[in-house]
Amino acid sequence: EIVLTQSPGTLSLSPGERATLSCRASQSVSSSYLAWYQQKPGQAPRLLIYGASSRATGIPDRFSGSGSGTDFTLTISRLEPEDFAVYYCQQYGSSPQYTFGQGTKLEIK
Amino acid sequence: QVQLVQSGAEVKKPGASVKVSCKASGYTFTSYGISWVRQAPGQGLEWMGWISAYNGNTNYAQKLQGRVTMTTDTSTSTAYMELRSLRSDDTAVYYCAKLMTTVTPGAFDIWGQGTMVTVSS
Numbered sequence: 001e002i003v004l005t006q007s008p009g010t011l012s013l014s015p016g017e018r019a020t021l022s023c024r025a026s027q028s029v030s031s032s033y034l035a036w037y038q039q040k041p042g043q044a045p046r047l048l049i050y051g052a053s054s055r056a057t058g059i060p061d062r063f064s065g066s067g068s069g070t071d072f073t074l075t076i077s078r079l080e081p082e083d084f085a086v087y088y089c090q091q092y093g094s095s096p097q098y099t100f101g102q103g104t105k106l107e108i109k
Numbered sequence: 110q111v112q113l114v115q116s117g118a119e120v121k122k123p124g125a126s127v128k129v130s131c132k133a134s135g136y137t138f139t140s141y142g143i144s145w146v147r148q149a150p151g152q153g154l155e156w157m158g159w160i161s162a163y164n165g166n167t168n169y170a171q172k173l174q175g176r177v178t179m180t181t182d183t184s185t186s187t188a189y190m191e192l193r194s195l196r197s198d199d200t201a202v203y204y205c206a207k208l209m210t211t212v213t214p215g216a217f218d219i220w221g222q223g224t225m226v227t228v229s230s
Contacts, residue, residue, distance in 0.1 A: 033214055035217075044204055044221065046220070047217060088153065096215075097156075098214075100146075100154040100155070100156060
């Protein structure tokens with residue numbers, strides 16, 4: 001099973017700043033089958049990025065994903081108040097099998 | 110619009126079973142798989158398994174093998190997740206989610222609103 005480790009656990013930033021979230025896999029993620037989700041309290045997760053770098057429908061272009069192999073990054077170029085939430089990475093492989101990272105909480109500084 | 114609507118909250122005793130439903134609308138149900146994900150209070154997301162709405166093929170997380178069964182009813186565009194031999198650590202919000210691709214693997218582009226299952230004596 002591929003284990004995903006997200007860092008940092010908590011990120012404290014101010015609106016307008018740039019956020020960089022990391023997701024590291026215990027082994028290579030095939031064909032960049034890596035997604036990012038945003039979850040706000042009391043809500044279901046929302047898909048932000050799939051295929052490591054493709055934005056989902058309706059996602060603002062301040063969100064971008066990059067990386068390959070075992071190291072992936074979610075970048076939010078300029079934080080808006082509504083961006084403060086918990087972010088999860090997810091890998092999806094054949095069978096299919098899925099795993100999630102433990103999450104990064106993005107909080108207002 | 111595309112949506113998944115789940116059944117309501119459940120309270121069960123240890124050892125019992127629970128069956129959660131997930132009704133799809135706004136898309137061709139049999140063209141996309143459904144996954145189930147759960148989230149214990151204050152914890153992260155845990156993938157439980159996947160079912161093809163096309164042919165009923167399933168793949169479950171190893172941790173839940175033998176206790177979980179996922180099914181679909183194509184006549185009503187509804188997916189079901191049954192979890193047996195419930196324990197207190199099964200207390201969680203259970204989500205269904207639609208795969209965004211017609212062939213696996215794929216990310217989850219539409220999520221249900223979640224169903225709270227509480228296991229308590």
